[in-house]
Amino acid sequence: MKLITAILKPFKLDDVRAALGEVGVQGVTVTEVRGFGRQRGHTEIYRGAEYVVEFVPKTKIEIAVEDSLVDQVIEAIIKSGHTGKVGDGKIFVADLVHVVRIRTGERDASAI
Amino acid sequence: MLPTSAVWADAAQPPTAPVLVGFDKISSGDTAWMLTSTALVLLMTLPGLALFYGGMVRKKNVLATLMQSFAITCIVTILWWFIGYSWAFTPGSSPYLVGGATRFLLGGMIYQHDAMTLTASHLGVTIPETVYCMFQLTFAIITPALIAGSFADRMKFSSMLIFISIWFLIVYCPIAHWVWEPSGWLAIKGVLDFAGGTVVHINAGIAGLASCLVLGKRLGYPKESMPPHNLTLTLIGASLLWVGWFGFNAGSAVAADGRAGMAMAVTQIATAAAALSWMFAEWISKGKPSVLGIASGAVAGLVAITPASGFVGPTPAVVIGAVAGVACFLAATSLKSALGYDDSLDAFGVHCIGGIVGALLTGVFASKEISGSEGSVLTQLWGVGTTLVYGFSVSFIILKVIDMTIGLRVTEEQEREGLDISQHGERVE
Numbered sequence: 001m002k003l004i005t006a007i008l009k010p011f012k013l014d015d016v017r018a019a020l021g022e023v024g025v026q027g028v029t030v031t032e033v034r035g036f037g038r039q040r041g042h043t044e045i046y047r048g049a050e051y052v053v054e055f056v057p058k059t060k061i062e063i064a065v066e067d068s069l070v071d072q073v074i075e076a077i078i079k080s081g082h083t084g085k086v087g088d089g090k091i092f093v094a095d096l097v098h099v100v101r102i103r104t105g106e107r108d109a110s111a112i
Numbered sequence: 113m114l115p116t117s118a119v120w121a122d123a124a125q126p127p128t129a130p131v132l133v134g135f136d137k138i139s140s141g142d143t144a145w146m147l148t149s150t151a152l153v154l155l156m157t158l159p160g161l162a163l164f165y166g167g168m169v170r171k172k173n174v175l176a177t178l179m180q181s182f183a184i185t186c187i188v189t190i191l192w193w194f195i196g197y198s199w200a201f202t203p204g205s206s207p208y209l210v211g212g213a214t215r216f217l218l219g220g221m222i223y224q225h226d227a228m229t230l231t232a233s234h235l236g237v238t239i240p241e242t243v244y245c246m247f248q249l250t251f252a253i254i255t256p257a258l259i260a261g262s263f264a265d266r267m268k269f270s271s272m273l274i275f276i277s278i279w280f281l282i283v284y285c286p287i288a289h290w291v292w293e294p295s296g297w298l299a300i301k302g303v304l305d306f307a308g309g310t311v312v313h314i315n316a317g318i319a320g321l322a323s324c325l326v327l328g329k330r331l332g333y334p335k336e337s338m339p340p341h342n343l344t345l346t347l348i349g350a351s352l353l354w355v356g357w358f359g360f361n362a363g364s365a366v367a368a369d370g371r372a373g374m375a376m377a378v379t380q381i382a383t384a385a386a387a388l389s390w391m392f393a394e395w396i397s398k399g400k401p402s403v404l405g406i407a408s409g410a411v412a413g414l415v416a417i418t419p420a421s422g423f424v425g426p427t428p429a430v431v432i433g434a435v436a437g438v439a440c441f442l443a444a445t446s447l448k449s450a451l452g453y454d455d456s457l458d459a460f461g462v463h464c465i466g467g468i469v470g471a472l473l474t475g476v477f478a479s480k481e482i483s484g485s486e487g488s489v490l491t492q493l494w495g496v497g498t499t500l501v502y503g504f505s506v507s508f509i510i511l512k513v514i515d516m517t518i519g520l521r522v523t524e525e526q527e528r529e530g531l532d533i534s535q536h537g538e539r540v541e
Contacts (some may be wrong), residue, residue, distance in 0.1 A: 044395075045400065046340055047403070047405070047444025047445055048398065048444065048446070048448075049449075051337035053337075
């Protein structure tokens with residue numbers, strides 16, 4: 001099992017959600033986050049006082065998947081979240097040790 | 113001194129003190145407009161100014177900022193009843209002091225149903241004195257409330273109440289008396305201030321400068337970013353100020369007449385000119401026309417046209433507005449950063465500078481045709497100079513004394529936490 005974490009442009013979330021549904025993903029956790037990468041922040045000016053906003057708003061999604069689905073999920077995110085401009089985001093894949101469904105106590109593959 | 117025993121009836125001899133008049137002397141048109149104006153000017157402070165300032169501070173200080181306007185409204189009302197109105201708007205023993213005590217606790221301000229008489233102020237003989245008194249109260253309220261723009265984010269609430277009370281009695285009342293009450297020495301000199309460019313705006317702005325100098329900068333200023341937390345509130349506040357200002361300026365005619373109409377017209381025109389001139393100045397020098405900029409420019413224009421509104425025509429209004437927009441923009445941006453004081457919300461930069469621009473240009477543009485008065489820049493300088501010197505020095509002393517006794521500023525920890533929690537035990541969300 002893997003935990004796939006993707007950082008997306010916020011307006012791409014709905015497209016990514018639809019694409020993930022198509023490849024059979026059963027659940028996603030979404031968080032609004034801020035961060036910096038190669039995309040630069042912006043400058044705000046209030047009555048002459050300039051503030052450089054270094055952190056850009058992004059959307060983070062987390063998906064737990066079985067190993068067999070990993071490549072399809074990554075492909076779906078790349079396709080649906082892509083604009084070609086700096087700031088499209090990143091996908092991180094990490095090993096997942098356990099998954100437990102709280103309602104039933106089911107574990108691992110059957111809990112995804 | 114007050115002929116309250118006899119009913120004033122002689123039109124040839126204008127009264128020099130509040131007088132008892134018959135019901136028939138009261139103009140229902142004037143009274144209706146002044147009742148309306150009074151409500152409009154109160155709207156400028158609550159919620160206009162409160163929202164204008166409240167939107168500009170950080171989220172942790174928004175309630176404290178709203179609270180300042182609200183509490184000042186209440187405390188000034190009580191002081192106005194107590195002695196403020198009497199000191200400001202009745203004749204005194206010397207032109208250089210305050211007015212008399214004949215309206216202590218508003219005694220002598222009467223309405224007698226059976227005798228069909230009531231008192232009228234000598235400054236507005238066609239309306240009840242009660243209406244004139246309440247109209248002027250709303251000016252007395254907004255002036256100290258404006259100062260809060262300079263000391264926002266760091267003054268102790270208790271000390272703020274004490275400062276405002278003392279300042280109101282020994283700075284606002286005398287200056288209002290000197291400029292507006294006909295026996296005051298600046299009025300005798302011929303200083304023109306139709307609706308309070310000097311009494312309200314220069315006065316509040318210079319007290320603001322004194323308060324931000326005595327308090328010192330906000331923690332982290334200018335390194336930490338302190339962006340306004342909600343410019344929607346600020347824009348709503350500025351808009352309410354604009355609407356309410358028709359009561360402020362056109363109401364200062366104390367009549368529903370042609371002069372009020374001209375005051376309303378020039379107020380609208382100067383405000384638009386100033387909003388545009390600030391917007392373009394910012395667009396050219398900083399790259400973007402901002403919402404905060406156009407709203408600030410509108411307020412600068414309202415301030416600058418205030419002393420001029422009953423004296424000038426529409427074209428001078430465009431000039432006054434355009435000059436004020438650029439001057440206040442430069443004061444709030446370049447001047448502030450060059451001199452290094454932390455005028456948090458630019459009460460000095462907008463109100464004092466805008467007030468000075470307006471007061472001096474009133475001297476240039478005052479039209480005898482509109483007002484019957486000839487303007488003089490030299491005479492206007494007396495009003496400006498006196499308010500700057502007296503206002504700054506007395507404000508500075510009051511603030512220093514409070515600072516040395518009970519302390520003026522919240523602790524570092526309280527300032528970091530925010531005034532909402534530390535002063536009021538509440539927060540938004």
